[in-house]
Amino acid sequence: MKKAMAVVLAALMLGGCSALPGEERAFAVVLGISEKSGVWEAGTRIPTYQTGGGYVTISARGNSLGEALALLNASAPMELHYGQLRLLLFGKDLAASAQFPEVLRALSARGEVRAQAALCVTEDNVLDVLDALEPATGSRLSKSLEAMMTSRQSAGVVPRITLSDWLRMGERQQAVLMNAALENADNAMPGMDAAAGELAAKAAGKVQLSGGWLTNSAGQVKASLTAMEMQLLSLLQGRLRQGTLSLPQGTATLLEASSSMELVGTEVQAKVRLRYSASNLTEEGLTQALLDALHGLTSKLASAGCDALGVARQAMAGCADLAQWHAMNWPERYPALTWRFVIEVEREA
Amino acid sequence: MRTTSTVHSPEERLAQRELGERLALRSQWRLLACVSILRTAVTRIMPLAGAAAWWMTLVCLLPGLVLYWLGCLGLRISKAASLPECARLALGKVGAGVVCGLAAAALAVDAVSTITALITLFTEGVGTQGTQWTLALAATGLLLFALNGEALARGVYFLRVPLLVLLGAVLVGLASGAKLDHLFPVLGGGASGLWAAFQAGAGMGWVFLLPLLQAPTREKRWHEPLPPMGLCIVALLCLNLALPHELLANQSALGDCLVLTVAHLPAFVRLVAVCLWVVALFLSLGSGVSLCAGQLLAPTGRKIAWLPGVLALAVATTQLMDIRWLWTQLGAMGMWLLVALGVGAGVSLLACGRKRK
Incomplete structure (x- = not known):
């Protein structure tokens, strides 16, 4: 009787597992979304699953967020899975618009989007930032991003607010979202009082995570904080x-x-x-x-x-x-x- | 549960076996009570009361608790071991049949609610591919294996500690994201929301009347409902501490309410929580069907091995209906379950008391 119960329970617990093999599914590490003049752009950074590793950015445009994400999935080389997302990256124009809170709620309502993904905003082009994201250490971008965010957070220079944290803040607190910026040759301003895009600092990768973006009670980005202010x-x-x-x-x-x-x-x-x-x-x-x-x-x-x-x-x-x-x-x-x-x-x- | 011994006499062995069966039945009842209370609290009270859900659930359970204590007092005065026995003494076989029939009806309605929640959790929580009906058939098929003889009752008794350990792990996961201010505002959405929550949940104390349908396992039985009640209130308190009112009060669909209890947990704890929900709902469904069959046959004194299976299939066929319409109808029946059982118990006890005088 005990064995029968054990078999029943094991079958029940495994009933939710999908039979899709790993090679037929692409686990997105970063999802980027921006919007301009009614055109929504969604991009994602996925592993190539080839010998030697490497990552590729795929993107799609649509007339709505749902359409852009659907087109992204339809044009991806494999079925996309967002259960391993580490970062949700948004363009600054979208983050400052009245649509931003609804975008976050829509993403959370999609059960497959990982609620522990960190929220990030960039003033640079979202797809350019996605293209620049490479593993700074080791060969896995997810591990590299985790390590980078953890070390930045320990130093106090970035906030780490996940989608779950944002939802659970409700009306009781407003989030400060992580800032991401592309490093370029013009980065010349010394010190932590500079904006992320101006910092005279070279990290192992080409993307600088530093400072934050302040959101108001309506959930829109209103101002930025430098690394010093973030500390x-x-x-x-x-x-x-x-x-x-x-x-x-x-x-x-x-x-x-x-x-x-x-x-x-x-x-x-x-x-x-x-x-x-x-x-x-x-x-x-x-x-x-x-x-x-x-x-x-x-x-x-x-x-x-x-x-x-x-x-x-x-x-x-x-x-x-x-x-x-x-x-x-x-x-x-x-x-x-x-x-x-x-x-x-x-x-x- | 040890049921055979070389040093005990046949009479002692029989008494041990009967006690073991009553303990297994008690485990089934406690599991069913916990699942019924938590399911109702999460899906009906929480969306209306929000931050006040944990204490509002306590308030909603009080009518059932008071009826149980009155029932204990009545049984003590009438010197009957259980409500059906009391009804039989006072009103004959028909009276006992009515009391058992009401209990069976309540258990059947609860089983339908449980299978609806289970199927919704499969489709919206786990994301299993399949229609409502096919998943119900799959769950019922597995249930037919578990309903083999006394396997389910003993299985529930066997699993009681592992289930409690898993629940503990989930509560620790909820507590890791807890904030004290999530318990405020204390009155949630206000008086109107609280009144609506009370109307939705006042009948869920009907489960407390189930132990009165069988002989007690101990001499004193007044504290029987307190362990499942205490466990459920602690679980709801942890849930309220983890999630703010603004998030709780926005849910309206059954699937959203169930998924919300696991959505913000860390990854591994979320997996444990989903498994716990599935296992608890499944075992509660089996327990409800098994207890319902027991109550239907109790007046006759017969045992029909295939009756629980037939009831399970009957419960599964309710999943052919539109799930939203079904859930609304089940919610409307909630209060009447307590009223019906309470009236049945009250009439039996009064009649028995008069007859003894």
């Missing part, structure tokens, strides 16, 4: 605890960092604690530099209407139901909030 945001979010923190006045090696935030009426009281070493800044100098930088960052967030720190989560806790929350009109209330920072720094001798 400060990561510090406030509690994601940056160690590493090198860059400020206009100098750098500091963080040994320990923590932050907390409380909404009191119309004021946000934020506390930042740092322990650092190897810096040209004294404790007073670092405190002042941080205060100036954080005020600049929060002003930028407020101007863009981007509640990247999720202050709304605390505001919602005081509302009994959704109607009361909507009556609060958070998108108008948030930019008017004042910020008070308490910085505690300790330099290691």
Whole structure:
């Protein structure tokens, strides 16, 4: 009897498996979407599955997103599968348009699109960026992208918001999306205060992931953050605890960092604690530099209407139901909030 | 479950076997209760109550819980071991038949809801290629193997710990994405949404009356519904912590509601969750059909081996109907299941009490 049950259960659990062999299916690593003057362009980076490896970009255009994706699948050498997507790349014009939130919802409604794919926006041509994506280390683009995003995120210079994260933010927080830019010979501006496309930095690949794009309550991209500003945001979010923190006045090696935030009426009281070493800044100098930088960052967030720190989560806790929350009109209330920072720094001798 | 021993007398062995069968039946009932409560909560209460779903489910279960406790008190006063026995003492075979018939009808309706959810999960969750009817036939075909004698009851008893472990893994996966503010706003969409959720879910406590249909496994039975109820509330709380109100309240279709419970889990945990849903729905379907057959035959005292299989096929034929229309009709029956069983139990207990006086 137990064996019969085991057989039944095994058959049941395996009932969902598809019989399509690996060689007859192409696992897309990156999906890129852009839109201009009503023409939608969808492109994807897939492995060639040939000896020696390599990747190829295929693309299609349609009069709607659905049509472009259908044409992409119809013209691909094999059936496309989006279950291994690592990156969802969007053109900046599309990301700044009112259609962008609906595009994200439409993609999430397609069950085969991997919800853990990171969202990314580029000012460059989407297909050019796809073409430039090659494995920087090893032979697998998916692994290379994962490693790149993880190291950038550890350094605090990029946000990593997945499709699932974006959906689960709801009305409580606005996302900051990763910025991607093509490296070119004109990249000459030194320092982390430059935009991704201007950074005087050469990575192993030809695409630079650096900084972020601020979205407003309607889900549209409104402004960008440099790598330096992104680090400060990561510090406030509690994601940056160690590493090198860059400020206009100098750098500091963080040994320990923590932050907390409380909404009191119309004021946000934020506390930042740092322990650092190897810096040209004294404790007073670092405190002042941080205060100036954080005020600049929060002003930028407020101007863009981007509640990247999720202050709304605390505001919602005081509302009994959704109607009361909507009556609060958070998108108008948030930019008017004042910020008070308490910085505690300790330099290691 | 040990049923034979060289040191026990035949009477002791018989008593052990009967206790083992009652324990297996209790496992079946608990599985059916958990699946029925979670299925109703996820597909009917959550879209209406949103962030308030976990405590709204608790409120919806209270009528059934109160009826169960009143039933326990009535059985204690009337000195009957079960509701059918009480009905037989008071109203004769017809009375017992009516009580068992009502229970069988409730179990049959629940089985139809379960198979509808199972087929929807296959088509929209797993993405299995096939029509509603062919998948129902495939599931029923497998079910016919599992309905062999006492295999299903013992299989459910055997699997209770592995299923709980898998559920634990899924809840840990949900908790990894949990945020405390997802429990707010506390009242969800407001009073109108909560009232609609209550109307949709108030009848789901009918499952708590099922243990009153058989003799208890222990002397005290008042706490019998608490383990499945507690487990379901904890699971729903984890789900509410993982997903915000804005995401929960936007779902309207059956498939969307079921898929939402697994969509935002990490990849491997998602696979475990889908498997758990499929296995739990399948075993609950089998348990419902098996218990329904048991209730239909209880007044006669006979055993018909092929009856559960016939009932399973009958339940499968409901999948020839339009799934959306079927789901709406099943939802409308929810409250009446509790009312019917409650009235049947109440009448039996009152009549028995009067007869003893």
